[in-house]
Amino acid sequence: MVRVRAWKKLIQRLLHGSVNISHLFYADDAMFIGEWSEQNLHNIVKVLNCFHLASGLKINIAKSQVLGVGVSQNVVVQAANRIGCAVLNTPFRYLGRRKISWVAWDNDHSVQTERWFGVSQVSSALKSCLLTFDVAFSSCLLSNWMFALELDKEIVVANKMGASSVSASFRRDVRDGAERQQWDDLSSILNSVVLSSSKDRWxxxxxxxxxxxxxxxxxxxxxxxxxxxxxxTRWVKFIPIKVNVFSWRARRDRLPTRVNLSRRGVLLDSHLCPLCNAAMEDVQHVFFRCDVARVVLRKICRWWDLDWQEICSFSDWDAWFLSFRLSSRLKSILEGVFYVAWWRIWRLRNQLVFDASPPNRSTIFDDIVSWSFLWCSSRCNRVFSWEYWLKNPYLISL
Structure with a gap:
């Protein structure tokens, strides 16, 4: 008797106290309705535990299922893990008969989100207990009682709006109180609705x-x-696709430099350039302002007999490169050489960051000369010699 009284007191406190929970009972099922909250979740479990102590009918929490509508899936999963039950997804089949889905209705021009909580399987007398928690209950009630009052359940919107009154096909008049207030709100919205007589079309x-x-x-x-x-977008056909794609990414600042990684929230020990450790590592620094890049670009200009000037960005390089007067094919090869140089500089940078042993920096320019010759000569219709390539590429006959 003490346990029964304690159980009743707890039920009364939950149903009539600060926590708002309602309930519906069926032949061997029960539905609890209330606000989605941690307090409600734990209180429902406590109520069912008290029911077990009072009646001897124990609930199998492991076979329970939690359903959330208007609640993010992560929140539902976390709640299910804390309670020790599973997650139920909609639409679902209830009691083996029909699929059930939940709808949020548009009230006062804004969708009122409903929040529902779960389905729980219990043993013996309570085979299943549907626990549903609702925040915007007024909009749900509006749709429920309108459908319940409607005599023609299959009526279309056009016929409903074309009638003398929306309530003309109701089985009874709208009652006073909350139902009347909801009906007045709906009527004010419907007054501004105008249906077109044309057929629906896409x-x-x-x-x-x-x-x-x-x-x-x-x-x-x-x-x-x-x-x-x-x-x-500039595409040089004399060099491999991977080098072209790399240059395209570099021009648009899509490389994982330390500055870009920091912007994406990646924690780094240092934001300095690994090539020189003198400045923040962004694309403009790596390929133009870094001491390694400046030495490489100067050697390329000396090799091609070009006047070098201080360049700080890709836009500066574009203006400088467009000022040259060369044949289109030879100028395209020269642009490919710079692409190979940037690609080789970035490869050196990655070797410094990821390789266990430090790479040899002295071979970087030799690699640029040899790789660009191999790639350009294999993709050019005419064969040119290695000697001409080393001495002066201007002597190449294309």
Whole structure:
């Protein structure tokens, strides 16, 4: 008797106290309705434990399932783990008959999100206990009692709006109190609704002619998500694709430099350039301002007999490179040499960061000369000699 009284007191405190929980009972099922909160979750478990102490019918929490509607899946999973039950996803089949889904109705021009909590399987008398917690209960009640009052359950919106009154097909009049207030709010919204007499149709207004085109949709998605740049993409056919792609990424600052990694929230021991340890590592520093890069670029200009000037960015390099007067094919080869140089500098940088033993910096320029010759000569229609390539590439006959 003491246990029964304690159980009743706890139920009364939960149902009539500060915690708002309602309930529905069926033949051998029970549904609890209330606000989604940690307090409610634990109190429901406590209530069911008290029920076990009072009746001897124990709930199998391991076979219980938690359902959340309007609640993020992560929150539901965390709650289920703490309680020790599983997660139920919608739509689901209840009592082997029909699938159940939950709908959020639009009330006062804003969707009122509903929050529901779970389905629990219990033993003996309580085979299943549906625990549902609702925050925006008024909007749900509005949809429920309207559907319950409607005589024609299959009526369409056009016929409903075309009638003399929306309530004309109700089986009874709207009652006073909360039901009347909800009905007045709905009526004020419906007063501004105007249905067109034309048939329903699909239109696509992206192109202006109402026609759906895959190309238009693709361009719209690209413009929405892909990064845009005013710099024209440059592609040198005399060097491998991987070097072209690398240069394209470098020009758009898409390389994992230490500055970029820091912007993405990656914790680093240092943000300094691993090549010189003198400045923050961004793409402009690595390929133009770093002492290693400046030495390499000067040697390339001396090799090609070009006037070198201090360059601090890709935009400076573009203006400097466009000022040369060379044949288009020879200028394309020269651009490929710079691409190979940047690619080789970045490779040296990665070797310093990831290799156990320090790389040999003295061979970097020799590697640029040999690799660019191998790649350019194999992709050029005409064969040119290694001697000409070393002495002066201007002597190459293309």
């Amino acid at each position: 239109t696509c207004d992206l192109s202006g002619d109402g026609e759906f085109k895959v190309k238009v949709i693709r361009n719209f998605i690209d413009d929405l998500f892909l990064p845009s740049s005013d710099v024209e």
